[in-house]
Amino acid sequence: MNSGSMTTQAPEASETHGCEACCPRYHEAVELVGKRWTGAILYVLLHGGRMRFTEIAHAVPDLSDRLLSERMKELEARKIVERHVSDGTPTKVSYELTDKGRELAPAMAELKQWADRWLD
Amino acid sequence: MNSGSMTTQAPEASETHGCEACCPRYHEAVELVGKRWTGAILYVLLHGGRMRFTEIAHAVPDLSDRLLSERMKELEARKIVERHVSDGTPTKVSYELTDKGRELAPAMAELKQWADRWLD
Numbered sequence: 133m134n135s136g137s138m139t140t141q142a143p144e145a146s147e148t149h150g151c152e153a154c155c156p157r158y159h160e161a162v163e164l165v166g167k168r169w170t171g172a173i174l175y176v177l178l179h180g181g182r183m184r185f186t187e188i189a190h191a192v193p194d195l196s197d198r199l200l201s202e203r204m205k206e207l208e209a210r211k212i213v214e215r216h217v218s219d220g221t222p223t224k225v226s227y228e229l230t231d232k233g234r235e236l237a238p239a240m241a242e243l244k245q246w247a248d249r250w251l252d
Numbered sequence: 253m254n255s256g257s258m259t260t261q262a263p264e265a266s267e268t269h270g271c272e273a274c275c276p277r278y279h280e281a282v283e284l285v286g287k288r289w290t291g292a293i294l295y296v297l298l299h300g301g302r303m304r305f306t307e308i309a310h311a312v313p314d315l316s317d318r319l320l321s322e323r324m325k326e327l328e329a330r331k332i333v334e335r336h337v338s339d340g341t342p343t344k345v346s347y348e349l350t351d352k353g354r355e356l357a358p359a360m361a362e363l364k365q366w367a368d369r370w371l372d
Contacts, residue, residue, distance in 0.1 A: 155295065155367070157371045157372075158292075158360070158363065158364045161366060162286055163288065163291060164286075166286005166287060175275065175278055175282075236363075238362040240282075242359035242362050243278065243281050243282055243285065243356075243359040244278045244281070246355055246356055247277040247280065247281035248277060249355070250352045251280055
C-alpha cells in the first residue's frame with residue numbers, strides 16, 4: 133500500500149498553502165511590530181543597544197511611563213527584549229534586544245527607507 | 253543684516269536630527285502598516301494584484317466588511333491604494349496598490365521572513 137507515497141508532500145507544503153491568502157504568521161508579526169509605540173521602542177533599542185528604562189522613555193517622546201512599562205513587559209514575554217537586573221544596591225534595570233528582536237533590523241530598515249521616500 | 257546666512261542649514265539637517273532617537277517618519281510608517289488588519293490587506297493586495305472588495309474580504313478571514321471598507325478608505329486617502337470604478341452597468345469597483353503601496357514589498361518580505369523564522 134505504498135503506491136501513494138509518490139504524492140506525499142513535505143509538511144511545509146500544506147502549511148504554506150494558507151499564505152496565498154493572508155499568512156497568519158505574517159499577520160501576527162505585522163500587528164506585533166505595528167502595535168502603538170512598539171515599532172518606535174524597537175527602533176530605539178536597535179540603535180541604542182542596552183538601555184535603561186529612562187533612556188528609552190527619553191528617546192520615545194510622548195510615550196507615558198505606564199505605557200512604556202506595559203510594552204516592555206509584552207516584548208519581554210515575546211522574547212524580543214531581555215531584561216537585565218544588575219547586582220549591587222541600588223539595582224539597575226536595563227533592556228536589550230534578543231537575537232529574535234535584533235533580527236527585525238532588516239524589516240525595520242526597509243520600512244525606514246520607504247518612509248523616507250514616501251512620507252512627508 | 254545678512255551676516256548670519258553662513259549658518260543657515262538645509263531644512264533636512266534639523267528635520268533628520270530627531271532620527272537619532274525615534275524617527276517620526278518611521279514611527280508613522282510602522283503604525284500605518286501595523287494598524288489592525290492593514291498589514292494583512294496590503295499583503296493580500298501585493299500578491300493578488302487588482303482585486304474586488306469581496307475578493308479582499310475572502311482573502312482576509314475574520315475581517316468584517318465594515319472594517320475592511322474603513323481600511324480601504326484610509327489606504328486610498330494615503331495614496332497607497334487606488335480605487336477603480338468600471339464603466340457600464342452595474343459598475344464594478346476594484347482596488348490596486350499604487351507605486352507607493354507596491355514599494356512596501358521589501359519591508360513586508362523581510363517581516364514575513366522574520367515571522368517564518370521566529371513565530372510558531
